[in-house]
Amino acid sequence: MVPLEHVIGLSAILFAIGILGVVVRRNLIVILMSIELMLNATNLAFVGFNRMWPVFGGEPSLDGQVFVLMVITVAAAEVAVGLGIVIALFRNRDSVDVEEASLLKW
Amino acid sequence: MSFPDLNFSVLAPIGFVAVGAMVVLMGEVFLSRARTFLGREITEAWIGSMLALTSIVFLALAIYAAWAAFAAGSSAVFNPDNPMLRLDSFSALVSGVIALASLLSCALAIAYLADLRINHGEFYALVLLATAGMLLMVAAVDLLVVFLGLELMSIPIYVLAGFDRRKLRSNESALKYFVIGSFASAVLLYGMALLYGTAGATSFEAIRAGFDAESPMALIGLGLVVVGFAFKISSVPFHQWTPDVYEGAPSVVTAFMSVTVKIAAFATLMRLLALAFGGLGATLVDVLWVLAALTIFVGNVMAIIQENVKRLLAYSSVAHAGYLLIGFVTGTIEGYTAVLFYLFIYLFMNLGAFGVVVALAHRGQECERVESFAGLARSRPGLAALMTLFMISLAGIPGTAGFIAKFVVFSAAVKAGVIWLTILGVLMSVVSIYYYLRIPVLMYMKEPAEDAEFAEVSSGEALVLGLCAAAVLCFGILPNDLTLPLLGKLRLLDWAQESVKLLLGA
Numbered sequence: 082m083v084p085l086e087h088v089i090g091l092s093a094i095l096f097a098i099g100i101l102g103v104v105v106r107r108n109l110i111v112i113l114m115s116i117e118l119m120l121n122a123t124n125l126a127f128v129g130f131n132r133m134w135p136v137f138g139g140e141p142s143l144d145g146q147v148f149v150l151m152v153i154t155v156a157a158a159e160v161a162v163g164l165g166i167v168i169a170l171f172r173n174r175d176s177v178d179v180e181e182a183s184l185l186k187w
Numbered sequence: 188m189s190f191p192d193l194n195f196s197v198l199a200p201i202g203f204v205a206v207g208a209m210v211v212l213m214g215e216v217f218l219s220r221a222r223t224f225l226g227r228e229i230t231e232a233w234i235g236s237m238l239a240l241t242s243i244v245f246l247a248l249a250i251y252a253a254w255a256a257f258a259a260g261s262s263a264v265f266n267p268d269n270p271m272l273r274l275d276s277f278s279a280l281v282s283g284v285i286a287l288a289s290l291l292s293c294a295l296a297i298a299y300l301a302d303l304r305i306n307h308g309e310f311y312a313l314v315l316l317a318t319a320g321m322l323l324m325v326a327a328v329d330l331l332v333v334f335l336g337l338e339l340m341s342i343p344i345y346v347l348a349g350f351d352r353r354k355l356r357s358n359e360s361a362l363k364y365f366v367i368g369s370f371a372s373a374v375l376l377y378g379m380a381l382l383y384g385t386a387g388a389t390s391f392e393a394i395r396a397g398f399d400a401e402s403p404m405a406l407i408g409l410g411l412v413v414v415g416f417a418f419k420i421s422s423v424p425f426h427q428w429t430p431d432v433y434e435g436a437p438s439v440v441t442a443f444m445s446v447t448v449k450i451a452a453f454a455t456l457m458r459l460l461a462l463a464f465g466g467l468g469a470t471l472v473d474v475l476w477v478l479a480a481l482t483i484f485v486g487n488v489m490a491i492i493q494e495n496v497k498r499l500l501a502y503s504s505v506a507h508a509g510y511l512l513i514g515f516v517t518g519t520i521e522g523y524t525a526v527l528f529y530l531f532i533y534l535f536m537n538l539g540a541f542g543v544v545v546a547l548a549h550r551g552q553e554c555e556r557v558e559s560f561a562g563l564a565r566s567r568p569g570l571a572a573l574m575t576l577f578m579i580s581l582a583g584i585p586g587t588a589g590f591i592a593k594f595v596v597f598s599a600a601v602k603a604g605v606i607w608l609t610i611l612g613v614l615m616s617v618v619s620i621y622y623y624l625r626i627p628v629l630m631y632m633k634e635p636a637e638d639a640e641f642a643e644v645s646s647g648e649a650l651v652l653g654l655c656a657a658a659v660l661c662f663g664i665l666p667n668d669l670t671l672p673l674l675g676k677l678r679l680l681d682w683a684q685e686s687v688k689l690l691l692g693a
Binding site: 092096100109112116120122127133137144147152158163165167169174179182 | 330331334335338345346356358359361362363365366369372374377381383384387388389393430431434435
C-alpha cells in the first residue's frame with residue numbers, strides 16, 4: 082500500500098507546479114491548465130486524507146471523496162467560463178498572451 | 188437507515204434567489220422569441236425592465252424570508268444528521284443585507300445596460316446566481332458548502348466583469364479577475380484539504396475540535412485559507428487585481444461586486460474564525476494585524492494618485508477592507524459587531540458612489556475620468572450633491588453614516604488595546620479626505636469642459652441613489668433608533684451585536 086506521505090507529497094509537488102505555471106507562463110491556455118492542475122492536486126490530497134480518516138466519530142466517513150466530486154464539478158464550470166473569456170478576448174485581439182493584456186494598470 | 192428530517196425553511200432565502208435566476212433565464216428566452224406580449228409589441232428595453240422587475244421581486248422575497256428568520260431568532264440546520272447549512276440570526280441578517288445590495292444593483296442596471304447596448308437578460312440571471320452563492324456561503328457551517336458558495340458567487344461574477352464583451356477593457360478585466368480569482372480559490376481549497384487532513388471531517392465543529400496549533404499541517408492549512416479569503420476581500424498584498432477589475436468591468440457590475448462580494452467574504456471569514464478556529468490563535472492575530480496595517484496604508488496612498496474615479500474607488504475599497512480588518516484583530520464581540528455594522532454602512536455609501544458613476548454613463552460612454560466631474564454641480568446639481576454626500580461619508584466626516592461606522596470600529600479597537608493600528612487608521616482616514624474631496628472640489632469650483640455632456644438620470648437610478656443617500660444621512664444621525672413608518676424601528680447596531688453574540692456563543 083502506498084503510504085500517505087507519498088500521496089500528500091505528490092499532491093504538494095503538483096500544486097507547486099501548478100502555481101509555478103500560473104506565475105511563469107504567458108499563454109492563457111497554459112495558465113488555465115495550470116489552474117486545473119492545482120485543483121487536481123487538491124483532489125489528490127482529499128482522497129489521500131480520506132484514506133487516513135476512513136472513520137470519523139465512530140461512523141464511516143467519506144467527506145474527502147465527496148469533496149472531490151464537488152471540486153471536479155466546479156472545476157468543469159470554471160474552465161468553461163475561463164475558455165469563454167479567452168475566446169471573447171481572442172476575438173477582439175487575436176492573441177492569448179497575457180503580457181498583451183495591459184490596458185488597465187496602476 | 189431512515190430518511191433524514193430535512194428542514195426546508197433553511198433554504199428559503201437561497202431558494203427564492205436561485206429559482207428567480209432560473210425564471211429570469213427562461214423568461215429571456217421566451218420573451219425574446221415572442222413578437223408581442225398581451226397584444227403589445229415588445230422591445231429589447233421592455234424585456235430588460237421586465238427581467239429586472241422579476242429579479243427584484245425574487246430578491247425582495249429572499250429579503251423577506253431572511254428577515255422572518257432573523258425576527259424569529261431561530262437557529263435551524265438543513266439536515267440535523269449532518270449539519271452543513273445553518274440559518275441563524277447571523278446568516279439571516281447578512282443574507283438579507285446581501286440580497287438588498289443585489290436588489291439595488293438590479294434597479295441601477297436597467298437604464299445603464301440599455302445605454303451601453305448590452306441589454307442581455309443573462310445579466311440579471313448572473314446577478315441572482317452570484318447572490319445565491321453568497322447566501323449559501325454565509326449560511327455554511329461546513330468547508331464543502333463554503334467552497335461551493337464561493338465558486339457559485341465567483342464564476343457568475345467573472346462573466347459579469349466581461350459582460351461588455353465587445354470592449355477590450357471589459358475582456359481584460361474579466362480575464363484578470365478569472366485568473367487571479369480561480370488561483371485564489373485553488374489556494375483556499377488546498378488549505379481546506381490540509382484542515383480536513385488534521386481534523387478528519389469538513390464541518391466547522393470537527394475542525395474546531397481537531398485543530399492543533401502545534402501541527403504545521405494545520406497552520407499551513409489555516410494560512411492558505413486566510414490567503415484565499417484575503418484575495419477575495421482584496422487585502423494588501425493580495426489586492427492587485429482590484430483596481431484593474433473595478434476599472435474595466437461595466438460600472439454597474441463594479442457597483443454590485445464591490446459591495447456584495449466584500450460583505451459575503453467578510454461575513455464568511457468571520458463565521459470561519461468564530462466557529463472553526465475558536466476565536467483567534469495568537470499567530471493569526473499577528474497575521475491579521477500586518478494585513479490590516481498594510482491594507483490601510485497602501486489603499487489610501489495609492490488612491491491619492493488615481494485619475495480614474497472607478498480606480499480611485501477601487502483603492503478606497505481596499506482601504507476600507509483594512510479598516511474592517513481592524514475589527515478582526517480585536518477578536519472581541521465589540522470588534523465583530525463593528526465589522527458587521529461597518530459592512531452595512533459600506534453597502535449604502537459605496538453603492539451610492541458607484542451609482543453616481545453609473546448614472547453619468549451615457550450613449551455607450553462611461554464617465555469615469557476624475558476631470559470629467561468638473562462643473563457637474565452646474566448641469567446636474569442633484570447628482571453633484573449626492574456624490575458629495577457619498578464622498579464625505581466614505582471619508583468618515585461626522586454627520587454621515589461613514590463616521591459612525593469608523594467610530595464604532597476604532598472604539599472597539601481601542602477598548603481591545605489595539606492602539607497602534609487605530610492610530611494608523613485615524614491618520615490614514617485624514618489622508619483619505621484629500622482624495623475623496625477632490626471630486627466635490629472639481630464639481631463645485633471648476634468650470635465644465637466645453638464639450639461636457641451628462642446623461643439624464645433614470646427613475647431607477649434616482650430611486651437607488653435617493654435610498655442610499657437617505658440611509659447614509661439617517662444612519663449618520665440615528666444609527667440605532669431610526670423609526671420608519673412601515674418598517675418599524677431600525678436598530679442596526681443592536682441587530683449586529685445580537686447576531687454576533689449568538690455566533691460567538693456568548
